[in-house]
Amino acid sequence: MTASPEGLPAEVSRRRTFAVISHPDAGKSTLTEALALHARMISEAGAIHGKAGRRSTVSDWMEMEKARGISVSSTALQFNYRAEGAEVDSVINLVDTPGHSDFSEDTYRVLTAVDAAVMLIDAAKGLEPQTLKLFQVCRHRGIPVITVINKWDRPGQAPLELLDEINERIGLTPTPLFLPVGIAGDFRGLLRRGADGAPLEYIHFTRTAGGATIAPEESLTPAQAEAREGEAWTTAVEESELLSATGQDHDQEMFLAGQTSPVIYASAMLNFGVRQLLEALVALAPPPGPRPDVHGGAREITEPFSAVVFKVQAGMDAAHRDRLAFMRIVSGEFERGMVVTHAQTGRPFATKYALTVFGRERNTVDTAYPGDVVGLVNATALAPGHTLFVDKKVEFPPIPSFAPEHFSVLRAESAGKYKQFRKAIDQLDSEGVVQVLRNDIRGDASPVLAAVGPMQFEVVTARMLTEFNVETRMEHLPYTLARRTDAASADELGRQRGVEVFTRSDGALLALFSDKWRLQYIEKEFPKLTLEPLVATA
Ligand code: GDP
Numbered sequence: 001m002t003a004s005p006e007g008l009p010a011e012v013s014r015r016r017t018f019a020v021i022s023h024p025d026a027g028k029s030t031l032t033e034a035l036a037l038h039a040r041m042i043s044e045a046g047a048i049h050g051k052a053g054r055r056s057t058v059s060d061w062m063e064m065e066k067a068r069g070i071s072v073s074s075t076a077l078q079f080n081y082r083a084e085g086a087e088v089d090s091v092i093n094l095v096d097t098p099g100h101s102d103f104s105e106d107t108y109r110v111l112t113a114v115d116a117a118v119m120l121i122d123a124a125k126g127l128e129p130q131t132l133k134l135f136q137v138c139r140h141r142g143i144p145v146i147t148v149i150n151k152w153d154r155p156g157q158a159p160l161e162l163l164d165e166i167n168e169r170i171g172l173t174p175t176p177l178f179l180p181v182g183i184a185g186d187f188r189g190l191l192r193r194g195a196d197g198a199p200l201e202y203i204h205f206t207r208t209a210g211g212a213t214i215a216p217e218e219s220l221t222p223a224q225a226e227a228r229e230g231e232a233w234t235t236a237v238e239e240s241e242l243l244s245a246t247g248q249d250h251d252q253e254m255f256l257a258g259q260t261s262p263v264i265y266a267s268a269m270l271n272f273g274v275r276q277l278l279e280a281l282v283a284l285a286p287p288p289g290p291r292p293d294v295h296g297g298a299r300e301i302t303e304p305f306s307a308v309v310f311k312v313q314a315g316m317d318a319a320h321r322d323r324l325a326f327m328r329i330v331s332g333e334f335e336r337g338m339v340v341t342h343a344q345t346g347r348p349f350a351t352k353y354a355l356t357v358f359g360r361e362r363n364t365v366d367t368a369y370p371g372d373v374v375g376l377v378n379a380t381a382l383a384p385g386h387t388l389f390v391d392k393k394v395e396f397p398p399i400p401s402f403a404p405e406h407f408s409v410l411r412a413e414s415a416g417k418y419k420q421f422r423k424a425i426d427q428l429d430s431e432g433v434v435q436v437l438r439n440d441i442r443g444d445a446s447p448v449l450a451a452v453g454p455m456q457f458e459v460v461t462a463r464m465l466t467e468f469n470v471e472t473r474m475e476h477l478p479y480t481l482a483r484r485t486d487a488a489s490a491d492e493l494g495r496q497r498g499v500e501v502f503t504r505s506d507g508a509l510l511a512l513f514s515d516k517w518r519l520q521y522i523e524k525e526f527p528k529l530t531l532e533p534l535v536a537t538a
Helices: 007-013 028-038 054-067 105-112 129-141 159-170 222-229 231-245 252-256 274-284 415-431 455-468 487-494 516-525
Strands: 015-022 076-081 090-095 116-122 145-150 173-176 178-181 189-193 199-205 217-220 260-265 306-314 323-331 339-342 347-350 354-358 361-364 373-377 387-389 406-412 435-438 448-451 472-476 481-485 499-504 509-513
Touching: 007 015, 015 028, 015 105, 015 129, 015 274, 028 076, 028 090, 028 116, 028 274, 076 354, 090 274, 105 129, 105 306, 116 129, 116 274, 129 159, 145 159, 145 274, 159 173, 159 231, 159 260, 173 231, 173 252, 178 199, 178 231, 178 260, 189 231, 199 222, 199 231, 217 222, 222 231, 252 260, 260 274, 323 354, 406 415, 406 455, 415 435, 415 455, 448 455, 455 472, 481 487, 481 516, 487 499, 487 509, 509 516
Parallel strands: 015 090, 015 116, 116 145, 145 260, 173 260
Antiparallel strands: 076 090, 178 189, 189 199, 199 217, 306 323, 306 387, 323 373, 339 347, 339 387, 354 361, 354 373, 406 448, 406 472, 435 448, 435 499, 481 509, 499 509
16 A cells, blocks of 8 residues: 555645536636646746647647547646645645536536636636536536636626626625736736735736746735736725625635635636636545435545446447546545455456546556546446445545537448347446437437537538448538426327437437427416426436
8 A cells, every 4th residue: 555544635625626617718728737837847838738829739739639539638737736824735636617608518527527617707708608508517417617717817897796797697696815916908917915905915817928937926014915906906805805894705604615716817828827727626625525326325525436427438449439437536545556346246356557647648547546547448337427436435426417508310331230229228328428218209219319419410420430330411400409307298299390309328308309398388278287397407
């Protein structure tokens, strides 16, 4: 053992595992680079993606992955960070939510693997749709959220306006830890607020060329700040007082309960506010804790090793048909090579090949602790939601499937391939690549695939061909909304125009609707029918 039994709680308490939730272009990649820069993992921002050519690098990779028929990686970046005044490094696990056009069920599943989320908002745009959807998942799972208002170096809204928007649209009370000094577009520094909103210090930032290195910080007293910044400072002080008057000061319990969100104004591009985010993560975000099991108990972090699989990625290497299963460690110490039990089959699994993956970077993992994310190679039986353990048996609850918004019929081009087609569908279904719906009218040969994002369909078509050698045809269906129903309601629903009822492979009955007006009309006409929203997004 590399850590003594007393060592494990210490390893766990210095860990923070989080994800960034944001809308495409809010600056997630830029923030990730900036965090890594502050962790001194890399010497210049841009080393992860190559900043100037980043767009093309990233999309090339996506094309390549798509061509091989896999979903774009969700991966974890691990780095050490020494917080102010701390005697040991914190270990930060940033679990990447796949972004951009590849929005999929995986994006949600990542949130089952983290203990906190950073909600990244573009100061000029405010709350955007993808952020809202992901936020709902955080709320559903009780994940505390730290808010970062990004791109403050560009003209945008007034600072308090953005806070009102958060309050009004999602009912989360924003409690700024810092307020910007200087309006959006004239970002000079941050006012650090005390527990009662009183200004504690002024952190003045100096720009560096292209934001490629850490922005030098200077700490000034409130009096010095007023002398130096004049009205920009006094405005920030007044705003801070206004917030305190409405009770918008940080409260750790309310934050952990998901009722308030500490806010930091930042510019990921200039590296302003990035260190403050790291400090907040270490000081406020919860360390990994016990996880509920299926029997209503919980697995404590100090119990023997256990982990939950939250993502499976297949076919990264077409020649080897490899499968990577990403697990989040829940309890105990992981050592590469240990033989673990797969709770769903009861079978042993040797963890000979264990990796961390970030972008194209892969490294072997020898030891890992609760909160860490490890990719297991060739873990063919593992699917999202599955449990691995040693010694003391445990099974974690399955990951809920999220409300699909895209629906397509899939058929094999050639009837002769039906057997392979059926096998492939079952395989992709069990991996959680898409949800599979069937009804008697459409029959077994033309199942309906349901997805959170359309990229999931592309993955199915490509994998059908490369892995199972079945050419398929996909036909988009005009449904946009699903509700859970029951057998008693199914007949009446089946008679309605613009509605179709299906059985999902887990046995749930789902009614699909063309649009929300159709649904609202039916709810009004037939108030007794069972129509429940699916998890999180609907
Ligand atoms: P992602 O899609 O969320 O990963 O966003 P990116 O990190 O790719 O950023 C989208 C665009 O916004 C890029 O052109 C970035 O250079 C730019 N950007 C990101 N952060 C900032 C910021 O703090 N200030 C400014 N002015 N631009 C930013």
